[in-house]
Each structure stands twice: as C-alpha cells, then as structure tokens.
Amino acid sequence: MPKLTVDGKEVEVPGGTNLIEAARKAGVEVPHYCYHPGLSIAGQCRLCMVDLEKAPRPTIACNTTATEGMVVLTETDRVRETRKSIMEFHLINHPLDCPVCDQAGECWLQIYYMKHGLYDPRMTDEKVHKPKAVPLGPHVMLDAERCILCSRCVRFCDEITATGELGIFERGDHSEIGLFPGRALDNPYSGNVVDICPVGALTDRDFRFQVRVWYLDSAKSVCPGCARGCNIDVHVNRRRPHHAEGRRVARLKPRFNEAVNRWWLCDAGRYGFTFVDDQDRLLVPTRREGETVSDATWDDAIVALAATFRRSPPDEIGIIASPKMANEDLFALRRLLDNLALRRVAFRVPPRVAGDQDNFLIRADKNPNSLGAELVGLGGDSRAVLEAARARRLRCLVIFGHDLLASEWPEAEVREALGAVGTVIFVGSNAHATSAAAHWVLPAAAWVERDGTYTNFEGRVQRFRPAVEPLGQALAEWEIVGRLLAALGVDSTATRPEHWFRQLVAAVPAFAGLSYQALGDGGRLLPGAVRA
Amino acid sequence: MTAEKILTRSFERPDSHTLDGYRASGGYQAWPKAQAMEPAAIVEEVKAANLRGLGGAGFPTGTKWSFIPKNHAGPVYLVINADEGEPGTFKDRYLLERDPHALIEGMLIAARAIRSATGFVYIRGEYVEPWRRFSAAVRDAYAAGYLGRGFDIVVHRGAGAYICGEETGLISSLEGKKGWPKLKPPFPAIKGAFGAPTIVNNVETICHVPHIINRGAAWFAGLGTKTQGGTRMYSVSGRVARPGVYEESVAITLRQLIYERAGGVTGNGRLKAVVPGGSSAAILTAAEIDVTMDVDGLRNAGTMAGSAGVIVMDETVSIPEALMVVARFYAHESCGQCTPCRESTGWIYKITHRIVEGRGRRADLDTILDVARRGAGTTICAFYDGAVGPYISYIEKFRSEFEALTEAAVAAAPRRVVVSHA
Numbered sequence: 001m002p003k004l005t006v007d008g009k010e011v012e013v014p015g016g017t018n019l020i021e022a023a024r025k026a027g028v029e030v031p032h033y034c035y036h037p038g039l040s041i042a043g044q045c046r047l048c049m050v051d052l053e054k055a056p057r058p059t060i061a062c063n064t065t066a067t068e069g070m071v072v073l074t075e076t077d078r079v080r081e082t083r084k085s086i087m088e089f090h091l092i093n094h095p096l097d098c099p100v101c102d103q104a105g106e107c108w109l110q111i112y113y114m115k116h117g118l119y120d121p122r123m124t125d126e127k128v129h130k131p132k133a134v135p136l137g138p139h140v141m142l143d144a145e146r147c148i149l150c151s152r153c154v155r156f157c158d159e160i161t162a163t164g165e166l167g168i169f170e171r172g173d174h175s176e177i178g179l180f181p182g183r184a185l186d187n188p189y190s191g192n193v194v195d196i197c198p199v200g201a202l203t204d205r206d207f208r209f210q211v212r213v214w215y216l217d218s219a220k221s222v223c224p225g226c227a228r229g230c231n232i233d234v235h236v237n238r239r240r241p242h243h244a245e246g247r248r249v250a251r252l253k254p255r256f257n258e259a260v261n262r263w264w265l266c267d268a269g270r271y272g273f274t275f276v277d278d279q280d281r282l283l284v285p286t287r288r289e290g291e292t293v294s295d296a297t298w299d300d301a302i303v304a305l306a307a308t309f310r311r312s313p314p315d316e317i318g319i320i321a322s323p324k325m326a327n328e329d330l331f332a333l334r335r336l337l338d339n340l341a342l343r344r345v346a347f348r349v350p351p352r353v354a355g356d357q358d359n360f361l362i363r364a365d366k367n368p369n370s371l372g373a374e375l376v377g378l379g380g381d382s383r384a385v386l387e388a389a390r391a392r393r394l395r396c397l398v399i400f401g402h403d404l405l406a407s408e409w410p411e412a413e414v415r416e417a418l419g420a421v422g423t424v425i426f427v428g429s430n431a432h433a434t435s436a437a438a439h440w441v442l443p444a445a446a447w448v449e450r451d452g453t454y455t456n457f458e459g460r461v462q463r464f465r466p467a468v469e470p471l472g473q474a475l476a477e478w479e480i481v482g483r484l485l486a487a488l489g490v491d492s493t494a495t496r497p498e499h500w501f502r503q504l505v506a507a508v509p510a511f512a513g514l515s516y517q518a519l520g521d522g523g524r525l526l527p528g529a530v531r532a
Numbered sequence: 533m534t535a536e537k538i539l540t541r542s543f544e545r546p547d548s549h550t551l552d553g554y555r556a557s558g559g560y561q562a563w564p565k566a567q568a569m570e571p572a573a574i575v576e577e578v579k580a581a582n583l584r585g586l587g588g589a590g591f592p593t594g595t596k597w598s599f600i601p602k603n604h605a606g607p608v609y610l611v612i613n614a615d616e617g618e619p620g621t622f623k624d625r626y627l628l629e630r631d632p633h634a635l636i637e638g639m640l641i642a643a644r645a646i647r648s649a650t651g652f653v654y655i656r657g658e659y660v661e662p663w664r665r666f667s668a669a670v671r672d673a674y675a676a677g678y679l680g681r682g683f684d685i686v687v688h689r690g691a692g693a694y695i696c697g698e699e700t701g702l703i704s705s706l707e708g709k710k711g712w713p714k715l716k717p718p719f720p721a722i723k724g725a726f727g728a729p730t731i732v733n734n735v736e737t738i739c740h741v742p743h744i745i746n747r748g749a750a751w752f753a754g755l756g757t758k759t760q761g762g763t764r765m766y767s768v769s770g771r772v773a774r775p776g777v778y779e780e781s782v783a784i785t786l787r788q789l790i791y792e793r794a795g796g797v798t799g800n801g802r803l804k805a806v807v808p809g810g811s812s813a814a815i816l817t818a819a820e821i822d823v824t825m826d827v828d829g830l831r832n833a834g835t836m837a838g839s840a841g842v843i844v845m846d847e848t849v850s851i852p853e854a855l856m857v858v859a860r861f862y863a864h865e866s867c868g869q870c871t872p873c874r875e876s877t878g879w880i881y882k883i884t885h886r887i888v889e890g891r892g893r894r895a896d897l898d899t900i901l902d903v904a905r906r907g908a909g910t911t912i913c914a915f916y917d918g919a920v921g922p923y924i925s926y927i928e929k930f931r932s933e934f935e936a937l938t939e940a941a942v943a944a945a946p947r948r949v950v951v952s953h954a
Contacts, residue, residue: 043715044869046910057909063715085906089875122899125882149868168710168868171693173878175868 004070019061019072020048028074031083031112033090033198034150035062038263039159042151047086047112051076058082080116087117093127093173094199095145103200105213109148128173136166137185139267140194140202144176147201153177153193160264161360163187177201188362191270195253195263206271207251211243216250219467220521222454223252224324224447225269226355227365229456230254230261231522232269234448234467248468249273249448257522260460266362275446276468280431282443283472289439298473298483301442306487308423312395314341318385318421321347321378322401322428323367326452327461328500329477330369330376331507332492333400336481337378339490344394346382347373350408363457372455375510375526383409389417397421400477401444405433427480444477445470451497452476453519459529461511463519535755535763538743539736540779543630549665551672554633560678562742566641569745574645578741580749582761587613587697587734588810588838589914590760590827599721600646600729609730610643610651611706612738614666615690615697617656618810619861620841623765623777624735628655628662631739632669636678636685638738641745643683646731650684654702657690694865698913699732700724701867712869713913736765756782760826768794770844771801782826782837786816789825790844801846805930809838811858812918814925815851835921851930852937855922856884862919872907873916879903880923891945892938897927 003012004022011026021037023030033045041063049058053071058079061072073079091109098104130144154166154177165183168175179185185193194204216235223230233253237244244250252273254265275281285301286293296304309317319342321333330347337345348370357364373379386404388394390413397418404414418424418437426438429446449470455461470476475483478500485492494500498516505511510526518524537543547553554560566574579594600608612635616624627635639651655663667687673679688706695701696711703725705711724730740762744752753761766778766789773795780789786808790796797803803818808825814835816823823833830837845854863881868874880903883896904923907916927934 041715043912044871046871049910063717081906082910086871086910089871089907092875092879122895122903123879124893125879125886128878148871149874170868171695172863172866172868173874175874 002066002068002070004066004068004072006072007074013066017066019050019064019066022066023050023061023072023074030061030074031116032062033108033148034152036152036155036196036263039152039155039196042155045086045090045148045150047083047090049079049082049086050074051079083112083116084119087113088119088122090148091117091121092123093145094148095127097146097200101143101146101200102203102208102213103146103197107200108198130174130176131178134178135205136179136202137190139191139205139271140185141205141208142177143201143203144178146199147177148199149175149177150198152196152198153202156193156196157185157187160192161187161189166193188266188268188358189264189360191267192254192264195265204251210247211237211240211250215239215243217467219448219465220255221252221448221464221467222368222462222523223265223269223272224368224454224464225266225272225366227363227367227370227457228260228361229368229454229460229462229523230265230269230361231257231462232265234273236448236467238468247277249276255521259522260456260462261361264361268362273448275430276448277471278430281446281471281474282429282431282435282441283474284443285473286441287439288441296440298475301440302483302487305423305425305440305484308396308425309340309484309488314343316393316395317342318344318388318394318397319346319378320349320382320385320397320399320402320404321345321373323347323365323370323373324401325369325373325477326447326450326464326497327369327372327376327455327504327511328452328497329400329481330373330378331500331504332478332481332485332494334376334378334507335490335492335503336485336488339485339488344380344385344388345378346380346385347378347400348382349402349404352406352408365457368454368456371457371459372453372461375455375508376504377508386414386417389421392420394421396423396425398425398427399434399438401428403432403434405437427477429474442480443472443474444480445474449474450476452478453497453501453516455526456523459526460523461514461519461526462523463516463521535779535781535784537779538755538763539627539631539634539739539765540777543626548630549632549669551633551669551676554631558746559633559742560637562745563637563640563678566644566745569644571645571647574641574745577749578645578744581740581744581752582749582756582759583737583740583744583752584760584827585734586736586740586764586840588618588812588836590837593733593737596721596733597642597646597731599719600731601722604647604729607650607726607728608646608648609725609728610639610646610648611702611725611730611732612639612651612653612735613697613699613702613732614653614655614659614662614735615702616659616735616839617694617697618812618839618841619858620767620769620807620843621810621839622767622769623840625656625659625662626765626777627735627739628659628666630665632666633673634739634742635666635735636669636673638741639685640678640683641741642731642733642738646729648731649682650686652686652688652706652725654688654690654696654706656697657692663687663689693867694861695867695913695915698915701913702732703730710867712867713915715912757824757826757829759828764825764840766793766825766840766842768842768844770842771798771846771849772796772844773798780825783824786821786823786825786842789842790821794842794844797844797846801848803844804847804849805845805851807841807843807845807922809836810841811843811861812836812921813838814921815929817929835925850888851926851933852884852888855926856881856888858922858926859884859919862915866915866919870911870913870916872910873919876903876907877916877919880919887934887937887941890937890941892934892941894938894942896938897931897934901927
C-alpha cells in the first residue's frame, strides 16, 4: 500500500493504482478523456498531465503507477498551461455545434473548456470535415466531427463485449471512428458506448433530439429487465413535457455498482422502459360485465373485491403473483394470504420463449424479483392454479401483471381457465389480452412511479425510487393489497413501502437485519446469500 | 582523407549481395568468433565499441541490449527496423540491396547477445528490390546452414506508413495491428513484440556488428569521436553536385561532407541551409556547418544526427515552401493517436500553406511557434518532437523570409471587419 501526496494531501492506495485514481482518493480530480476505469489504458488524449516532483516535464497520470513517497502536483502553472494547450488541440477541429448537439450540458469538452481551457481561439482555418449522423447500429449514431478519438468506444467493443465492431480509420487529423466493413454496432451492450463517449460523437438514437439534458430529473433505481438488477439512474423529463410529446422517461443510464453491473447496462434493459409511457397503460380501475367495460372508483373496486374474497372459500381463490412485484408488494400479499388462509398461490409463469443469458450481465430470468417472491413464500405451482381454474374449482383468480395468454401455456387452455372463474381480477400496469379477459382490472404503478426493493438472483436486495408520479389513478401493488386488507378488516399500519419492508424483515428470516437505511444506494446481500 | 570503407566496402562488387560475394569480401568470419563468445561478452564488446543506434535516436546499442531481463524464460525477439522512412534518408536500402548478408550475420551475433531465437526484419513497403535481394539472401543463408540452427529470420513488409518506423509503432504493425506507437512503460526490452522482450535495431547499426567482432571494439571506437565509434552512411540530397550515400567517420564535419565529398552546391550556387539528420532535425544555416556529424556534436549545435539524411538547400529554395512541404509530410503521417500531434500537425500545415499561398497573417508565425512549443514533449512517441524540430528552426532561423510573405499578404488583403469570437 504505497503512500503518496497529491497536492499536499497524503493518501494511501493499493499497489498498482494509477495517479488518476490515487488523486481521486485524495479528493483531487485530474481531468481526462481517454481514461476509463473499466477499460485498458490508452494514454492518448494527453489531458491528464500532472507534475511529479523532480520530473523534467509533466507526465500522464493514467499510465503512471503510484509509488511510495511520490509527490504529485496537479495544479502547477506548467500543468495548467499544458491542460489549456491540450484543450485547444481537442477543440480546433471540433464543430462547436453545441446548440444542436444532444451532449450539450453533459459534454466534457464544455465542462473542461470552462474549467481548464478559457483561451482565445486562434484556429481560423477550415476545419477537417468528417461524416455526420451516421447510424452505427440500432441504437447509436455517430458524428465523426465531434469525436475526440479517445478510443473508449473502440476499447469497450474490444475488451468488454469482445465483439470488435469499431476501429479508428485513416491517420492524423483525418482519423475517424468507424465500423469495420460489413459490421454493425449491434451487440447486446451497444448503448454503453454512448455513456462512455465523453463528447457528442456517439449519441443515443432513442434519446436524440427528445429533450435538453438540463431539463431532466434523475432518480436512483434498479433495472427490472432481468434477475441481475443492474443499478440505473432513471432520467425523466417533467419540466418540458411538450418537448417529447408526453414521454416522461427520457432514458435509463447505468449507475456504477461494483458488485452488480459496474458501469454497464445491456440494451434490452436500457431501452426496455417504453411500457411506462405507452398508450396501453391502465389508468383507472375498470369493471367488465359481458362486453361492457365501465370505469370504477378505487373504493367501489376494493369493496367489491373484498366482498368476493369474503364470499369465496379459501380453497376457491387462486393467486398468481408476479416476480416483477417488489418485495414490499409481495409481503403485503403474503399478509393477505396468511389472514385468509389462501394456499393456491404461485408466481412463476413460464415464458413462451426462453430468455437469453450470457456470461456477463444478461440473465435468462427476465424478472427482477424471482428470488424475493420465492423467499416471501409465494412459490407454489402456478400450473396447478391454472388447472384448478379450468376444473371450475376457483371462484376468484387474481393475476398480477402476467399475460397468461402470451405464456408458454396453450392459449386455449388459458382461455378456458379464465372463462371458468367467476371473478378474474387483474392487477397490472399495462393492458394486454389477459387483462382484457378479466372482470376487474386494477391499474398498478410502474416501477419508476414508486418506491420498493428487488432481490436479485444473487440475493442482493436493492432499492428503487420514484422518478415520476403514477399515471392516472394507478397505485403500487402494496397499496392496492393494503386497501384490500383494510376492507377485509385486517389491521395494517403499513402506509409506506418501508413499513412493509420492516414487517418483511421481521417475518422472513432470510431478510434479517436489513433496512432501507442499510440498503443505501448499492443494496445489500441477504445475510445468507453467497455471491455466485 | 576519405575514411576506410567498412559498411560499403563491397558495394562496388557486382556480386556483393550474393553469399559467395559476401564470403569473398570477408563475410561470415565474425559469426564463428561470436559463437565462441559468451552473450554477455558480445554485449560488452559492442558497448566498448561506442556503437550508437543509426536509425535516428542514437542510443548506445550495447546498453540497449543489456536491458533484456536476465534469465527470461520465454522468447526474446530481435527486430530489425528496415522501414527507412525519414525524408532525406536512403542508406538502408543500399545495405539491403548490396550487402544483405552483412545484416544477416549481424543479426546472428546480436541474437546470440540477447539470447533470441527469432528475428524479424520489417522492410519498408516501397522497398521492393531491397526486399527481393534480402529475401534471397535469407534463403541462401538457410541453405548454407547459417540460419535455421537456433536462429530464424522472418521477413515482413510494411505498408507505407512513416510511423511504422517508430520503434513501438513498428512492433504494433508487426503484431498485425494499426501502427500506433505504444505507451511506455513498459519498454520494448521488457514487453515488446507479441508481449516478449524485444530489441529493435536499425539495419545499419546491426551491419556494423560483424566488423566490431572481427576487428575489435578499440578499433571501432577509434574511428569516431569519444562518445560514438565507427563510421556511418550519410544520405546527401538536394542542391549538391554529387548527391548520394557517403560512408564517413562520425567525426567528419558537415562542411567537409558537402564540399569535399558531395562536390559542393549545385552549379556553384550559394548554400542557404542544411538539414543534417533527416527531416525531423532542426535546420542549420550556411554559417552553422562547421559541426562534427556525431550524435553529440550535432546535439550541441541544437539539432540532431538523426538518420544522417543531409538535405542541402541553396538560394533557389524558399524556406517557407520547404517548411510547408515538411509540414504536409508530418500532417499526413501523424498516426492520430495523441491529440496534440494529431490536431496540430494538420493545423500547422494549413497555416504554412496559407502563408505560401500569399494569405498569411501577422500572427501566424507566432501561432506556429507557440503551438509547436506547447505540443512538444506531450505525446507518446517522438514523432511530434520530430515535427517540432523543423517548425521552430525554419521560422526562427529564416523569420524574415516568412515575414516577407505575411507582410505582403497583409498589405494586399482587402480591409474587412473581423468579428471576434472571443
């Protein structure tokens, strides 16, 4: 553990740490473009120059390993002048088209020019022209003129996905990022190159021209796309709704978590949020009688459902919960089951197409909380619930989220089952064939509209936080179940998800010792979990 | 007095490139001697000979060899830089064409010194005939049993990029990658070609090695100055009566080389300037040519021996035009990896081009000087520092010539309102 000083601050770092990270640990930010902690060292932007005591000239911090007794100076006149020069070099051929560039507001050329540049421009000659608005693949657009050739995207495709689609072609100031012949940037993680691009060269085709980034609000969240639970920031546009035609969720960005996803996020997760603002969102409770569908108030719906539950013997009520529900929802449901002594309960519905999996982030289980549902005790035989319905042994069937008609189960059998139950209740965020077949449809809030926790496949419990208000009258499942519990006369003091989580921790040994406070931003492993 | 011909001793023989011709002029006699020597003894001999790298950097060859880690378990590679791309330099092509076995014998000895079983020879793509001659010599050396018995040579052709003559750019290219110079550390002697310890030496440097073994370090050291032994081959081009390659002691002066060997300035014209060590060397004025041509002599004169490519300019040459040509070269050949080099070589070329075209501005010269000084020493390899040599020296030493152009342009320019963006 070498000890060194950075701008007079002493810091101890693990052996092999470079000077950018050592300085970071000392609270000193060394500006850089090509360096990225998740990628190999390229050393080509030349911005991260620092002075070392006794060295004849500044040296790059990214490729210098911290050693015992090293004296690093990041703010000498010489370093400041060098930074200013490097900024000028980075910008002489840059188009300076910030007003029409999506990166504006989060562009490291802008940020570092203001911090380290502030020179008077001297470049008056014609700039080098390169291809613009080049689609590299389904998600990424290239503007080669804005590119500073830091090679982060190239290294990402070489080192992280090992797909090697990108290269730097030509030489000198005609160098440009591009695709190798016959290739497209279509690997399952392509969107990450947009995140790591420090400038406006690589932009997100889905996000381009939607909204300026300074109008975005952000909430810490967890991707619900699979059992990995990648940490994300949800960026939402609440301040300029007219800019994106009512689309509230602007984009998802990976949020660093060393134990889960580091800096990365797969494309399926990144672009899998469109259901949140989709036209098929369920907005109000509805009741279907024959072909007639009518809106209902929550109070009417809850009263009617409580009456149905009271009327039905426990053995004639089936519950198909969802592994997309939060731990809090599932535990509220567990309370309902315990009070009514319901036993026909399950949460797994086999998908029609098996999920893809790789040895990086993507998991075959496309649900964020299967392990949570299992631990809360909802893991019954879902096929048996379906068969009970088909055999006309159920008076009431509650389905959370699932589109049973799009599952692996034969559609005709599902239709038969749904037709054989007196009251089918669907709770979910979006309409589909199964919700259309229900007698009651209760609108649930999407994950970005509420608070909660998921337990990933390794047993890591992670919080997600609300980024926008629920659409229409949608409510989180824990609240829907909570209202039903109240209507059934079950005493429940839980009025926030955190209350439910506390009850869960008290009741389910696997969660022992956890609290929202303990989970923090990066989550916590269940006490008994062993990381895969 | 003309120095004894060593490297070029058999250049006049029509069969100098053949195995028989090489043997007839004393070839392949050093190799058996070297085989009887311990590798460390060979390194010491070369160190004592004061042999310095003749590709451009002038680094002591024996010292470089001694950087190979002792007792390294895996392969060690010897790489010969035959990518000769420095403008004004054309010596290695003659060695490859006329004395290819000297390189092979030198490689055998060098490989023994660094315990390498494989040598790569990276030949400039445009050098077709040298490549043919050298490849034929390698075949003959295999047939004669010099190669293939503990040491193999792989001949590799470059594809025309100047940067592939830079030590680590060459290694990248040899590895099948884009010819980008590598970050140091690690240095090639620790982690070079294909991740193995590697020594990269210039053709001419290695061609000296058999002679050092044959005739001893003291003899070789005595041919040169205190800090650099031997002779070297000067490529003299430009406005001289007899352009060509001249083998001379490193102790010769630039004046002797131009006037006594190359026949003086073409048509008895007046000398204006000389670039003494390839295009990357700072330019000297006619008054500065009484310097010895060894590494340290030229360094003390504010320029460098480089590749010993001597480019002579007389009064018919426009220095601003010459700088524009040089600037175009560096802009074209910058690999584009490091920001300062990638961006400013192109920028400076555009400025020089504008000045030569009569659209210069008063601030242009100081802009070039400032940009060059700011970029110097900030990049991965020495390419940019090589470009800075001419940028700064041409303008500093011939400023009035540049100013005549910019002032004329300013005078001729129509008055206009300039809107500042600052």
